[in-house]
Amino acid sequence: MIELRCIEIVQDGSDKVVSAVVQNEFPEVHEKNELFRNEVVNRGRVLTALAAIYGIDPGQIVWPRHIKVKDF
Amino acid sequence: MASGLPDYYRGFDLAIQSLSTLAVDVAAQSIEQLNVDLVAQTLDRLDIDIIAQTIGNLTIDIAAQNLSEIINRPKYGGAQRAASTADAWANDTRSYITVSGKGMLYGGSLFLEHTASQKTGKPILMVDGVSLAQWSFEDSLSLGMVKPWIKAMFLTKYDDVNFVYCVAFMYGITFETSLQILYEESEGETPNITAEFIFAVV
Numbered sequence: 001m002i003e004l005r006c007i008e009i010v011q012d013g014s015d016k017v018v019s020a021v022v023q024n025e026f027p028e029v030h031e032k033n034e035l036f037r038n039e040v041v042n043r044g045r046v047l048t049a050l051a052a053i054y055g056i057d058p059g060q061i062v063w064p065r066h067i068k069v070k071d072f
Numbered sequence: 073m074a075s076g077l078p079d080y081y082r083g084f085d086l087a088i089q090s091l092s093t094l095a096v097d098v099a100a101q102s103i104e105q106l107n108v109d110l111v112a113q114t115l116d117r118l119d120i121d122i123i124a125q126t127i128g129n130l131t132i133d134i135a136a137q138n139l140s141e142i143i144n145r146p147k148y149g150g151a152q153r154a155a156s157t158a159d160a161w162a163n164d165t166r167s168y169i170t171v172s173g174k175g176m177l178y179g180g181s182l183f184l185e186h187t188a189s190q191k192t193g194k195p196i197l198m199v200d201g202v203s204l205a206q207w208s209f210e211d212s213l214s215l216g217m218v219k220p221w222i223k224a225m226f227l228t229k230y231d232d233v234n235f236v237y238c239v240a241f242m243y244g245i246t247f248e249t250s251l252q253i254l255y256e257e258s259e260g261e262t263p264n265i266t267a268e269f270i271f272a273v274v
Binding site for chain 2: 006008011012021028029064067068
């Protein structure tokens, strides 16, 4: 089960880097993945990128309610 | 096999300590029944199904102090680090790191070294969309905000001769939705900013 833990948006020089920390196994294995650079951040893009990384359907990724996409 | 039972089914009796019956099915990864008698400490029955990740029946006698020690602590996820390096925008505010999630801040910093003064520059710490700290390097120095636990952000370096400045963020701030570092430039310069968060998310 892949469960989202946080989304990080970091300014790296002129690049806006978007990463996601997910919990990959029960109980506690956290993995950080770089998703994309210099793109608008929204829920759909995050889910699509994570699904591609883990080879699963986006619907299989758990998105906790408290995580809101906060772009800048 | 002297008793006629398989070796794995016989009882052990080591003076006052005995392991009476131990049936282990390694292929199914299960322990059917485990009776352990270590003097006054008894673990009566323990059914563990590792595949289903359940404990079926666990009898603990607390009155007999079968648990010698219980460790109770808040549970957070593994430590994470987010770091950023980018030029500031002259006379403008720029965001360097945003974390959307829930967790606790272990610490962090914002550092810059430039060729001209940045004493009026303001590092900004936003937690859950609220600005917890927003003071210029100059104000932090003049107001004595240079030690941890006074404010959410404290000055650790102020050198207005070589133009080196640094602030750090307080340990232990919890956040429910977001964490963000920004820098407000007000000297008309574009210094290179290095910012960092160390945190855990649940």
